[in-house]
Structures are given as C-alpha cells and as structure tokens.
Amino acid sequence: MPQLPQATPTTKLARGAGQRVLIVAGEPGVADLLGTTLELAGYRIRVTDTVTEALVRLAEQRFDLVVVDLEPVALEGVGAAGRPTIAHRPPVLYLAACESLDRILPELAEFGPGEKDYVTKPFRMAEVLARIKVLLRAAGPGHRGAPLSYRDLILDDALCQARRGSRELHLTPAEYRLLRHLLVNAHRVLSKEQISRYVWGDFRGGNAMEQLVSRLRRKVDRGESALIHTRRGFGYWLGELEGMR
Numbered sequence: 001m002p003q004l005p006q007a008t009p010t011t012k013l014a015r016g017a018g019q020r021v022l023i024v025a026g027e028p029g030v031a032d033l034l035g036t037t038l039e040l041a042g043y044r045i046r047v048t049d050t051v052t053e054a055l056v057r058l059a060e061q062r063f064d065l066v067v068v069d070l071e072p073v074a075l076e077g078v079g080a081a082g083r084p085t086i087a088h089r090p091p092v093l094y095l096a097a098c099e100s101l102d103r104i105l106p107e108l109a110e111f112g113p114g115e116k117d118y119v120t121k122p123f124r125m126a127e128v129l130a131r132i133k134v135l136l137r138a139a140g141p142g143h144r145g146a147p148l149s150y151r152d153l154i155l156d157d158a159l160c161q162a163r164r165g166s167r168e169l170h171l172t173p174a175e176y177r178l179l180r181h182l183l184v185n186a187h188r189v190l191s192k193e194q195i196s197r198y199v200w201g202d203f204r205g206g207n208a209m210e211q212l213v214s215r216l217r218r219k220v221d222r223g224e225s226a227l228i229h230t231r232r233g234f235g236y237w238l239g240e241l242e243g244m245r
Helices: 028-040 052-062 098-111 123-140 173-184 192-199 208-221
Strands: 020-024 044-048 066-068 092-097 116-121 148-152 153-156 161-164 228-231 235-238
Touching: 020 028, 020 052, 020 123, 020 228, 028 044, 028 066, 028 116, 028 123, 044 052, 052 066, 066 123, 092 123, 116 123, 116 173, 123 192, 148 173, 173 208, 173 235, 192 208, 192 235, 208 228
Parallel strands: 020 044, 020 066, 066 092, 092 116
Antiparallel strands: 148 153, 153 161, 228 235
C-alpha cells in the first residue's frame, strides 16, 4: 500500500467556507485522507470511488469543486452516450503521478469544460488545499464571461483554450493561469510573488517563475511580435511595448 501524504502540524493550511467538494478516489486510504482533511478545513464533502458514480452525483447535486485521484479511478465504460446531463460543471483538481500527466487531457473531457488543475503525487495536503483555494477563486462569480483578449491573443475560459491568431497555444494549467493573470492585468507590471500566489497558491522561489514565464513566452510569442515582457527587478507584464508607460 502506498505511503499516504500528510500535512505537518506547523503547516498553515488554506481553509474553505462551506463549499461542496466531491472527492473521486478508488484507494480507501487516499479517500479517507482527503475527506477528513477537507472536512476539517471547512468544506462539505461527498466521496465516491468511480467516475461513473461521480458523474451521476454531479447531475443530481451542485458541487463547487471535484477532486479526482487519477491512478485507481477506472474510466472505462463512461462513453458520451451514457453520461447524465450535468447543468453545472465545477472546477476539477486532479491528483496524478508525473508519468500519468500525458493522460490528463483526454480524461479532462469526462467532466466537460471548466477550470482544471493537477497536483503531482506523492502530494502534500497543504498544496492540495492551496490549489483548491485558487481553483475556487478563479471559478467564482465574475470570473467567467466573454473571452479575454489582447490584439490577436484570445483566452476562452469556457473552453479553457488560448489562441494567438489562428494558432492554438496548447497551454498547461499553470501556463494558462499565468497567461490569464497577465491578460487581466495588461500593461501592468506584476511581481513574481503576485504571479506565484495566483498561479500556485503560494510563493515559489528559485527559478520556478522564470522557467514558467519562459515556456509561456515561447508559445505565445513564437513567430509573432512579443507580448510578454520582463521588467528587471520588478516582474512581468503583457502588452505591446508602445502601450507600456
């Protein structure tokens, strides 16, 4: 049986405010850990062990977020024809081993469009709670409407897609959140800490932010005029150079 992650007593955990969370986990130990921790953190919890049952629950009741442990959850037999009608598609947080990340995009379709993110396993409960907080904030009132755009750069939250002209950008969840934050704050310099707390839910030092910005810049600005810029010593901003004062 795999060793279960635990939050240390000194960790200051992000808390909820009574939001309804559906946990989908096939491993009883993981299900118990997630359910107990999230309930203690202030969330209202329902637990199921299959995606099929989770889709039925989502059709019967409105949830604010779904947490899915990918590895033990069987997806077979959940075809489009057999899916119940789900009026509200909540954000989804996936728990996945690094070697399983290439399976995430096909499996995302089971829960439809909406905010999605993942935490790699073995995971820390502090990180899971922080990512839940960010997802709920991003999916909250006023965060979804018409697609965000700047010149020929378009971010469609309803489809979780980004395009530059006719070119789809194929962003990871972290890259998508970074681009969204830059778009919402176009022509405004954002510090590394501001961006880090929006993208990951906490501040990450080292070169994590530089690497993320570099990957996003390669996708957004490839063969086009540069839209993502560095203000050395201050942070990053999005826009055309003549538009920055």
